[in-house]
Amino acid sequence: MLKHASKKKTWQVAEPFSDLASIINISRELKLSLATSRLLAGRGYAGVDTARAFLNKETEMLHDPFLLADMDKAVERVLSAIYKGEKIVVYGDYDVDGVTAVTVMYTYLHDCGADVKYYIPNRIGEGYGVNFDALKSFAEDGCTLVITVDTGITAIEEIEKAKELGLDVVITDHHECRAELPKAVAVVNPCRSDCSYPFGELAGCGVAFKLVCALEMRRADVNLYEATKTVAPRFCEFVAIGTIADVMPLIGENRIIVSYGLKLLENTSNIGLSALMRASGLISVDADGGIIKKKITSSAVGFTIAPRLNAAGRISSAELSVELLLCRDELRAEELSAELCETNRRRQAEENSIIEEADQKIELQCSENDRVIVLDDDHWHHGVIGIVCSRLTEKYNLPSILISFEHNTGDEPSEGDIGKGSGRSIHGLNLFEALEACSDMLTKYGGHELAAGLSLTRANLDSFRRAVNEYANEKLAETELCRVIDIDLKLYPEEISQRLADELYLLEPFGTGNSQPIFETDRLIISEITPLSGGKHTKLTLHAPGLTTVFTALLFGTSTAEFEFSVGDAVDIAYNLDINEFRGRRSVQLLVRDIRKASGDYIPEREDFVKMYLHLKEKMPPVKADAAELAETLGFSRDTVLLMLDVLAELSIIRLYRAEQLEITLLPTRGKIPLDTSHILAAIGYRS
Numbered sequence: 001m002l003k004h005a006s007k008k009k010t011w012q013v014a015e016p017f018s019d020l021a022s023i024i025n026i027s028r029e030l031k032l033s034l035a036t037s038r039l040l041a042g043r044g045y046a047g048v049d050t051a052r053a054f055l056n057k058e059t060e061m062l063h064d065p066f067l068l069a070d071m072d073k074a075v076e077r078v079l080s081a082i083y084k085g086e087k088i089v090v091y092g093d094y095d096v097d098g099v100t101a102v103t104v105m106y107t108y109l110h111d112c113g114a115d116v117k118y119y120i121p122n123r124i125g126e127g128y129g130v131n132f133d134a135l136k137s138f139a140e141d142g143c144t145l146v147i148t149v150d151t152g153i154t155a156i157e158e159i160e161k162a163k164e165l166g167l168d169v170v171i172t173d174h175h176e177c178r179a180e181l182p183k184a185v186a187v188v189n190p191c192r193s194d195c196s197y198p199f200g201e202l203a204g205c206g207v208a209f210k211l212v213c214a215l216e217m218r219r220a221d222v223n224l225y226e227a228t229k230t231v232a233p234r235f236c237e238f239v240a241i242g243t244i245a246d247v248m249p250l251i252g253e254n255r256i257i258v259s260y261g262l263k264l265l266e267n268t269s270n271i272g273l274s275a276l277m278r279a280s281g282l283i284s285v286d287a288d289g290g291i292i293k294k295k296i297t298s299s300a301v302g303f304t305i306a307p308r309l310n311a312a313g314r315i316s317s318a319e320l321s322v323e324l325l326l327c328r329d330e331l332r333a334e335e336l337s338a339e340l341c342e343t344n345r346r347r348q349a350e351e352n353s354i355i356e357e358a359d360q361k362i363e364l365q366c367s368e369n370d371r372v373i374v375l376d377d378d379h380w381h382h383g384v385i386g387i388v389c390s391r392l393t394e395k396y397n398l399p400s401i402l403i404s405f406e407h408n409t410g411d412e413p414s415e416g417d418i419g420k421g422s423g424r425s426i427h428g429l430n431l432f433e434a435l436e437a438c439s440d441m442l443t444k445y446g447g448h449e450l451a452a453g454l455s456l457t458r459a460n461l462d463s464f465r466r467a468v469n470e471y472a473n474e475k476l477a478e479t480e481l482c483r484v485i486d487i488d489l490k491l492y493p494e495e496i497s498q499r500l501a502d503e504l505y506l507l508e509p510f511g512t513g514n515s516q517p518i519f520e521t522d523r524l525i526i527s528e529i530t531p532l533s534g535g536k537h538t539k540l541t542l543h544a545p546g547l548t549t550v551f552t553a554l555l556f557g558t559s560t561a562e563f564e565f566s567v568g569d570a571v572d573i574a575y576n577l578d579i580n581e582f583r584g585r586r587s588v589q590l591l592v593r594d595i596r597k598a599s600g601d602y603i604p605e606r607e608d609f610v611k612m613y614l615h616l617k618e619k620m621p622p623v624k625a626d627a628a629e630l631a632e633t634l635g636f637s638r639d640t641v642l643l644m645l646d647v648l649a650e651l652s653i654i655r656l657y658r659a660e661q662l663e664i665t666l667l668p669t670r671g672k673i674p675l676d677t678s679h680i681l682a683a684i685g686y687r688s
């Protein structure tokens with residue numbers, strides 16, 4: 001049996017950015033708080049210019065598409081096909097990235113007056129990638145140019161044979177390249193090792209969009225700026241959806257495209273998208289007939305729009321989704337949206353039943369030492385197993401690969417049956433490389449670092465399971481098997497402010513590669529615990545030692561009954577900052593990601609407090625001190641100094657202001673310091 005990953009998370013605080021001068025510079029030049037400046041610097045935007053470029057999401061900052069290798073050849077071939085009236089086919093993939101890429105490329109060519117069709121292989125009959133039968137049927141139909149989007153980079157043989165049929169192929173893709181590239185007219189892929197394009201993380205639809213930009217520059221004979229002005233408003237909402245759905249990092253060009261695309265999406269004029277947003281509840285109507293629109297964030301796209309567009313390709317046909325995005329008729333768009341929502345519900349039901357079966361198989365088949373979960377079944381719907389992998393990987397915190405042998409023709413299972421698999425991984429194990437290492441047991445494989453697809457014969461299943469586990473055993477360190485919560489920044493309670501919460505909006509859109517910042521604040525004391533929604537969620541009122549302000553913190557999904565702390569407990573929290581708007585009043589609130597008892601590496605003793613007290617007394621009146629300096633003078637760690645000061649503030653022995661410099665004022669005291677009344681010391685295990 002597999003060990004269940006423990007729910008306890010390791011808190012990993014990012015190494016603080018040490019160059020204070022740069023942080024102050026960003027803060028001054030861009031008029032941002034020190035905390036936000038520190039956050040930007042910590043995420044790699046340490047110079048004023050790079051930080052400004054990150055915050056500025058204008059489409060003028062998109063790169064020249066001709067920096068992509070082979071772009072000139074691709075543009076020349078496609079333009080000549082348009083001018084000569086050749087028959088063109090856009091060949092895509094059945095996931096959301098593929099569907100949006102097809103929509104972008106097809107729409108552009110169609111609006112240019114090209115003779116164009118699109119084609120998406122069927123996941124169940126044909127499977128992933130460019131297949132020769134499809135190419136042959138295009139040739140028979142008189143087609144002379146195929147443009148692949150989000151696919152094609154491994155179709156070496158297929159493209160070789162296509163040439164013999166008189167078919168030219170232009171490949172645009174973003175999947176990892178093998179050592180050998182297909183001999184196509186042009187291979188446009190930012191992952192090519194000989195491609196010097198400045199941004200390597202475009203989605204398939206992003207690469208298609210770059211080709212569209214390049215075509216527009218040449219066709220209309222305009223510069224990049226002019227071309228972008230025409231094509232970005234037409235296509236960025238599709239590219240945003242595909243980029244988010246394909247879990248590409250929201251940095252660089254993706255950040256610009258997604259941020260602009262989400263804005264377009266909020267007021268979309270696309271009939272299909274607007275119908276889908278109504279059908280899925282993103283747009284609704286209130287009792288008075290007023291239209292309520294939910295904020296369109298990357299999570300709204302990732303969790304609401306994308307699964308519905310994806311469901312068609314998973315269990316019926318992806319062409320439904322393309323048809324929706326290209327739809328010009330309101331009624332038809334409503335029909336299609338309803339169908340996609342229904343298909344998505346079927347997908348969810350299918351997903352839940354496979355998860356149940358997979359859990360049982362894990363119980364029976366996996367051993368405690370397994371580093372990769374590899375499961376197979378003869379009936380699993382292979383359009384759904386990828387999502388199940390994501391959920392298993394999340395649950396067990398291990399890479400997982402699910403293989404389905406459905407649709408084999410024989411009555412009895414045979415060794416020659418081909419199974420199709422899907423896999424998801426965790427940081428620390430590059431799945432594409434893992435498959436590459438086992439490639440002699442695989443019929444087909446491809447993908448990325450964290451997600452991949454494969455197929456293999458039943459005869460090879462056991463040896464593959466062993467091999468991929470051996471590989472993972474070598475690559476995955478023990479530490480990578482713990483759940484980790486990545487904390488951006490430790491904040492003093494004094495730094496938690498509405499200004500900071502407001503500034504964080506500048507860092508949006510959040511998503512992969514640009515996560516919503518997580519902060520840590522230590523030693524807050526619980527003064528109130530309130531059940532929300534009948535106890536399903538929990539609200540805390542917290543105060544910091546020595547401060548009169550209180551903070552509201554929300555624990556969604558933690559029932560008040562199972563909440564393990566009590567009023568008076570001192571806790572450390574990891575949280576996102578958020579603004580709550582209620583009856584026109586705005587206030588800052590903390591969305592708790594994890595909570596733990598306040599702790600210390602060292603439990604100070606009474607004499608330590610006496611030593612500190614005497615030092616502070618000597619320095620009277622009010623001391624401005626640096627925590628690190630104080631630590632050195634007194635011979636404690638910096639953390640211990642901060643902890644002791646919090647205790648003294650909690651007991652009203654000092655007044656404390658925590659900032660870059662600490663400000664400490666001794667308050668009049670009577671007699672012995674009552675250390676045993678400190679909530680903080682109680683939490684860390686102090687005994688008098």
Ligand SMILES: [Mn+2]
Nearest residue numbers: 097150204246
């Ligand atoms: Mn893709």
